[in-house]
Amino acid sequence: MNEKKKTNTMTTGFGIPVGDDQNSLTAGERGPVLMQDVHLLDKLSHFDRERIPERVVHAKGAGAGGYFEVTEDVSKYTKAAFLSEVGKKTEVFARFSTVGGEKGSADAARDPRGFAVKFYTEEGNYDFVGNNTPVFFIRDPLKFPDFIHTQKRHPATNCKDADMFWDFLSLTPESTHQVTILFSDRGTPATYRNMNGYSSHTYKWYNEDGEYFWVQYHFKTDQGIENLTREEAEKMSATDPDHATRDLYEAIERGDYPSWTLEMQIMTPEEAEEYRFDITDITKVWPHGDFPTIKIGKLVLNRNPDNYFAEVEQAAFSPANLVPGIGISPDKMLQARVFSYHDTHIHRLGPNYNLIPVNRPKNSPENSYQRDGFMRVDGNGGSGPNYWPNSFNGPSPDPDALEPPFEVSGLAQRTPYTHPNDDFVQPGNLYRDVMDDEARTHLVGNIVSHLSGAVKRIQLRQAALFFKADPDYGTRVAEGLGLDVQKVKELAEMTKEERAKATEE
């Protein structure tokens, strides 16, 4: 018995046995605590530093491990090794999240859901960092910090603020498509298992012959889409703010492993030239009728993390983590994202975050000349050379890993998207052709319930955007808010600038 006890003795952070963990060391029974209670000091100072910065967006989330299996030969489109043959399996770690709320916020909030998957491939880690919506609110990264501020708390009241939220969106007409999806019942998925994941952006795939293709990823839930109504979501937020986190954990515990079928839309560069929508505009989808999806693989989550902080909180996903065969498109948002994630990870987790076990490229060990830095806790490259080029057998670059050259041209200038398609065609199609009567009624009810918290001039401006997508849509929102429908119609006929002027404070 003594033997067993000894192997499980509590120690300090330095492995020294602890004799008493209930009573601080004091001068006399009631006397002041002594400086020399090093166990107490160590315990408190570690506790004092337990919190790391939460993610500036997507702070609340849940994660799980699993695998991805290829089910279709896609080698003519990409040379990515993990996609090279049917039946090939790659270990993954996935994290789902809400976007705007803090780490303790409710899982049932109306918000896009993050859908991030790290593939531990033999060519290093490939990160898919998408959302459950196929489009986004904005298409220029300069707008991202402002947009996110409007989804957070008011600078004075520290409360969520409907004026901030709708003021920005109503002055940003390209957001109408994403706003329509967000305020449909898809804005409150029943669980993380019951939603799809989309790349939203266009990415590039290139093959062994250097040919390239534009692609969009669609992870379709095998559990079926299920959503909460506004009333159900409000009740869930109040009674069980962690419902989706718990649902994912419990499903995996009982062996009911969630899975998603990966379907791709694939377009040649020639098709993109002629295409009626700009493929670098993230506020647009590629209609299925133009580019049907092709099923290529299956994602299965079958392992719960042993420790939430170690794996889920410290997980760091980045759209910059691409493997040979996969590249980015000129989408301005995506170009900015390849900077922002690595930058925030260094802030959130430190410069050696890539070596934390969940982030470590476990199937292609890191073999670089990066050295030192805070929390370098592995062998730091040992006695090997720490510079390149060298003549001591250090790792050398492999030209096969290069992306084929691609053309760029044009004047350096700041320009808006100019492709001749407007921002209201696709939300209009969604409202008219995809939604049924019940979905339209829920959409209008969800918008009216939220937009009624904003001042009237902002309501008018936003209703005009819905009117531009579809007159029935705009009219129903206006009526629900008690607005003058004729005034909304007039605002809808104005330019963006005129509408802003006509609804200034």
Ligand code: NDP
């Ligand atoms: P389709 O009729 O071929 O596809 C419509 C798709 O809409 C469905 O496949 C489903 O996507 C999705 N959908 C259904 N209900 C909702 C909802 N409440 N909110 C958002 N999406 C929903 O038409 P198109 O491809 O021509 O697209 C028409 C519109 O559908 C688009 O303007 C876009 O708003 C929306 N959509 C299109 C997608 C695409 O990639 N083409 C993807 C998702 C939405 P899924 O099968 O992915 O569940």
Ligand code: HEM
């Ligand atoms: C998280 C920036 C657009 C999906 C984050 C984080 C930042 C960020 C700083 C926190 C990362 C971390 O702390 O680990 C940006 C910027 C964008 C942008 C600057 C636009 C310019 C998008 C878009 C999508 C997306 C369009 C989806 C298509 C995600 C996801 C996460 C995330 C899923 C959470 C990843 C995780 O689970 O850890 N983003 N983002 N973001 N972003 Fe974005």
